[in-house]
Amino acid sequence: MANIRSKLHMERGLASLSRYVSPSLLAAAGVLIITIMALFVPPYIGMADNGDYFRILYSNGLYFNTPDYDSQYFGYFIKKFGIFQYFNENQASLFSSQSLFIKLSIWLNTFVDQQVFDVRVQAALFTVLYIVAVYLLVESLTWKVPVKYGYPIAILAIFLFADTAYTAYFNSFFGESIVFIMMVYVFAAGLLMYRKRYNDYVLMAIMLVSGLLLTTSKQQNAPLGIIIALMGICLIFIRKERKFRVCMASSLAVLLLAGIGTYALIPKEFVNINKYHAMTRGILMGSEDPEETLSKFDIDKQYAILNESIYYELYTTIDVDSPILEDHFYNKYGFGSILKYYVTHPGKAIDMLDLAAKSAFKIRPPAMGNYEKSVGKAFREQTNFFSGYSTLKAAMAPKTFGFVVIWMTLILGLYMPAFIAAVKAKNSRRMLRLPLIVTMILMGLSGIAVSIIGAGDADLSKHEFVFTAAFDIVTFVVVADAIRRRLWSGQELDSP
Amino acid sequence: MAGCKYIKVALILVVTLGIWMGSTSASVLAVDADAVKEKPKHVLLTYDSYGIGTSRQGNMDALQQLLAAFGAQVTIVDIDRYQPGTLQTYDKVIGVHNAYDLPLSNADYIADLEAYKGDYFHIGAMIPPQVKAKLGLQTQMASGGTIRISIDKLQQTFIQAEPLPYVQKATGRTYGELTIGGTAYPFAVSHEKYGYIPYLKQGNLSEIAAAYVLKDWLEVSHKGRTYLLFKEVYPFSDLNLLERLADQLHEAGLPFMVSVRPVFSNTDYPAMKRYLETLKYMQSRNGSILINAPVVASTISVQDDTLQAKMEGFVDVLADYGIAPLGVGAEMYWSYDHLYAEQGMSFSNSAVLYPNEQASYRSRSDTSKAFQSSLFSMSLSFMDQFDRSSKAIPPLPMDSVITFDFFKDQAQLDTAIQNLLDSWITFSDYKYESHEVKTPRNHIVSYKGAIAINGQRVDLGSAIKDISSDYTYKEEQQKSFEKLFNVQNKIFIIIIIITLMVFGGFFIVGYRLYKRKYYK
Structure with a gap:
């Protein structure tokens, strides 16, 4: 009796709470507060430069103004950068959506300081975008769902999405922040369409814009646009009006073109660092006879000496950007020929996938420190502040590709009955959920494939970010659906 | 003394004989290697500017390279950051003055230089008074244009130069010629412990010409x-x-x-x-x-x-x-x-x-x-x-x-x-x-x-050997209980196949029963 009374009491309490704050608002507010504490309250958390900042920074009119910048590579987060006051000769060689955010942040920064750029301005911009994305995602899962399910989902969302392994990227010039935020937007927009929440046209616009920003943020993300466009075909049929269908088809076509366009630019901008690793830490490393493997690419067998070597080594035999390597090594292979090699040598591909799985569950690359030098922490020290989820994931996830396969099978198995039921009921909108989840899984897999083909086993935990993000978003949705009892039943309540 | 000489001659003979017979021991060679070791001369190189953006840019590098080639150990000091008393701890000092229009402003350096008693070599403008006096120097500034430098059997004509100082008159030994507007002047001067070069630029003959005078000033006798x-x-x-x-x-x-x-x-x-x-x-x-x-x-x-x-x-x-x-x-x-x-x-x-x-x-x-x-x-x-x-x-x-x-x-x-x-x-x-x-x-x-x-x-006669490409790049991993696991695998495969067949059988039977029940 007392048990029932306390249950009733709790439900009444939750109901009255929901009048003031919905689960989605709670999740967004929780993520906001924790992110503010992490990024905007000393000691500020950010990411150290691993040498990648140079290109994106200088081409956007910023420069390193810290005197001992070189000695802080990998070790310490630096928050201030100079703004070019004169003509900038480092023009962007390639469009990246990341530049848009940096330019916008610089413009906002000029209201405060015209000469010194504070990366926290960019972090603030990302935080606002992120909060909205988290709100939309949680809303898609908790809208019209009993509050006793909604709030646990919101708390779960805070635990996952406020993790500093993700949010520390906002205080950096790595493209991962955009990738993560936009992935959440794409998925949230899709799920909201499935839930028939908000105006479909607005959601379509959100999906198009976030999909474009995601695809063009990094060259490695070219396949993402293509995947969204192809998997998104089922979105066309959720409404019967011609206007909607034309708009949706056009949006998907734009995403497809963006993907192809970004992919077409890869060969030119497939930077040496990744190209070097793709061979030395990928193909050669997996080969039983590197000399014979090199001959397949028409490369001099002497280059076998580079087997397993790393671009970042301080002392090397040859300058990794030297014309000799350019003429006799890099020029002999590209994305296509590496892909062909793995397709024709599936055994090697599986070995590499297993290797990739070892790093696929680390959100935070272990190489880069999170603190500013002035904080007095050790070189490369990383924060423990609100990183329970990422720590747990890195420690507990089985690090084999077999686990990834089981995870995918399980998720497809869980959603398949609902999908078949929707097909039988000929309800196009209700069919959406499985294709959306498959889209995310395919995006994650493409992240793994691109990182192996693109850079071998080097920097895997950073390159595999798309996988780790997709894994987390999908797993969150699955757990949320399990909490609200919607895995294989009740979809007619979700999507009437 | 004479004994020493005999020992050295004997040593050289032993070494030569050893080499000849192909049985030279490293220890003997090492003795000889040690015998020629000398303590390097330590030179203080002071400068007012690297001359960045002017034609003098790079002449400090050239000078450092020359000094290294003469076996000198060099310490570089920016005159603006000069610490009082430093000059007196060196026997040899070279002062480079690349800023022709800026007199020295570091009073400590000027005072120490006035009191300095060691060897001093000057390059460029703003020659210290005692160097001027000792070398009897009369210098002028030329407006630049085409100049010619010659030293030993080498000469370079049509060198384009910015305004530069040159030696009109000097006492002591002169080196080479610096020809400006058809008139030849000494390229460099040295006398006792002082030396002077008015013009030094990286990449032209002045670099080589400077080596001649520096060699004498550093008292290097070794033949190049x-x-x-x-x-x-x-x-x-x-x-x-x-x-x-x-x-x-x-x-x-x-x-x-x-x-x-x-x-x-x-x-x-x-x-x-x-x-x-x-x-x-x-x-x-x-x-x-x-x-x-x-x-x-x-x-x-x-x-x-x-x-x-x-x-x-x-x-x-x-x-x-x-x-x-x-x-x-x-x-x-x-x-x-x-x-x-x-x-x-x-x-x-x-x-x-x-x-x-x-x-x-x-x-x-x-x-x-x-x-x-x-x-x-x-x-x-x-x-x-x-x-x-x-x-x-x-x-x-x-x-x-x-x-x-x-x-x-x-x-x-x-x-x-x-x-x-x-x-x-x-x-x-x-x-x-x-x-x-x-x-x-x-x-x-x-x-x-x-x-x-x-x-x-080391045997210095060697023919190229063919190197085979056969090599085990990856050690085969040691496997234990390989046979046992193979048998186990086979057993499992058989069990799984049987289970699937039984399951399939049940499925078909179940489907038929279902059909019979509802589609009668």
Whole structure:
């Protein structure tokens, strides 16, 4: 009796709470507060430069103004950068959506300081975008769902999405922040369409814009646009009006073109660092006879000496950007020929996938420190502040590709009955959920494939970010659906 | 005293005999190597400006290279940051004044210089009064234009110069000529412990001309020799072309040096063996092997103290293969960096210092590391820009080396060898001088054409061996209970197949029952 009374009491309490704050608002507010504490309250958390900042920074009119910048590579987060006051000769060689955010942040920064750029301005911009994305995602899962399910989902969302392994990227010039935020937007927009929440046209616009920003943020993300466009075909049929269908088809076509366009630019901008690793830490490393493997690419067998070597080594035999390597090594292979090699040598591909799985569950690359030098922490020290989820994931996830396969099978198995039921009921909108989840899984897999083909086993935990993000978003949705009892039943309540 | 002389003569005889009989012991060679060791002269080099943006830019580098070639240890001090009392701790000071229009403002330096009693050499404008007085100098500023420099048998005409000081009148010994507007003036002056050069620019004859006067001022008596060196040699270079280079130089009677890039991993691979085989062959064709500094990555991580182990490891790889590295080749900034000098160069007492291309310091030092043997590196085109009164290029005051980047193809190689023959330069054999390379495992010495590794004379006659590509790159992992697991696998497969069949059977039966129940 007392048990029932306390249950009733709790439900009444939750109901009255929901009048003031919905689960989605709670999740967004929780993520906001924790992110503010992490990024905007000393000691500020950010990411150290691993040498990648140079290109994106200088081409956007910023420069390193810290005197001992070189000695802080990998070790310490630096928050201030100079703004070019004169003509900038480092023009962007390639469009990246990341530049848009940096330019916008610089413009906002000029209201405060015209000469010194504070990366926290960019972090603030990302935080606002992120909060909205988290709100939309949680809303898609908790809208019209009993509050006793909604709030646990919101708390779960805070635990996952406020993790500093993700949010520390906002205080950096790595493209991962955009990738993560936009992935959440794409998925949230899709799920909201499935839930028939908000105006479909607005959601379509959100999906198009976030999909474009995601695809063009990094060259490695070219396949993402293509995947969204192809998997998104089922979105066309959720409404019967011609206007909607034309708009949706056009949006998907734009995403497809963006993907192809970004992919077409890869060969030119497939930077040496990744190209070097793709061979030395990928193909050669997996080969039983590197000399014979090199001959397949028409490369001099002497280059076998580079087997397993790393671009970042301080002392090397040859300058990794030297014309000799350019003429006799890099020029002999590209994305296509590496892909062909793995397709024709599936055994090697599986070995590499297993290797990739070892790093696929680390959100935070272990190489880069999170603190500013002035904080007095050790070189490369990383924060423990609100990183329970990422720590747990890195420690507990089985690090084999077999686990990834089981995870995918399980998720497809869980959603398949609902999908078949929707097909039988000929309800196009209700069919959406499985294709959306498959889209995310395919995006994650493409992240793994691109990182192996693109850079071998080097920097895997950073390159595999798309996988780790997709894994987390999908797993969150699955757990949320399990909490609200919607895995294989009740979809007619979700999507009437 | 006489006894000493006899002992030395006897020692030399023993050494020569030892070499002749092919049984020279390293310890004997080491004694001789030690015998020629001298404490390096320590020179303080003060400057007011690097002359960046002017024609003087780079002359400090040139001067540092010259001083290194004369075996001097150099400490550089910016006059603006001069600490009182520093001058008095040196016997030799060189002052460079590149800012012609800015008088010195550091009162401490001016006072110390007035009180300074040691040897002093001045370059550029703003000559200290006592130097002016001792050398009887009368100088003027020329407005620039076309000038001509000549020294020994070399001359360079049509040098475009910005406004420059020149010596109108001086007492003491003069060196070369600096011709401005048709009138010849002395290029340099020295008298007793003072010296003066009005004009020094990197890349023209003034660099070589300065060597003549500096040699006397530094009291170096050693006769300058010229060597021939090829750098940018990698394990990935065209090894056949390297062999042909060695053959052609050998046929032309030109001894040479190769500065080879070190390899720090996979040194047991067939590819590495082929590289070593080629180097050994080059050594047998009268080539001397030097170890080039590795490439330093621009994104520098602060924690890496592996340089010494890496360099010594590579020396050992070479030595174990019968190749005797005799020195180290590096850009000059390496000798001005504590870490590079101590960890990356200390295994050798001989070096070739190339002009700086891209300095990437890790622990910058004001004081250079001095080497017992250090060569002034220059390209053949540098020497070719000078007219000479004799067919042959005269021997230079310092030990120098004509440096080539290794060639891309046979055509480039042929052209270079032809140019070398046309230059009439007499090249010396590097291993005829005393050089010593030491690691915890190996001790390599050269003297008078013989090389010994750990006391064993290196056989300099070697033919190329074919290196087989057969190599086990990956050790097969040790497997235990292989048979047991194989049997277990088979059992499991059978069980799974049987289970699936039974399951399938049940499924079909169940489906039929279902159909019978509802579709009657």
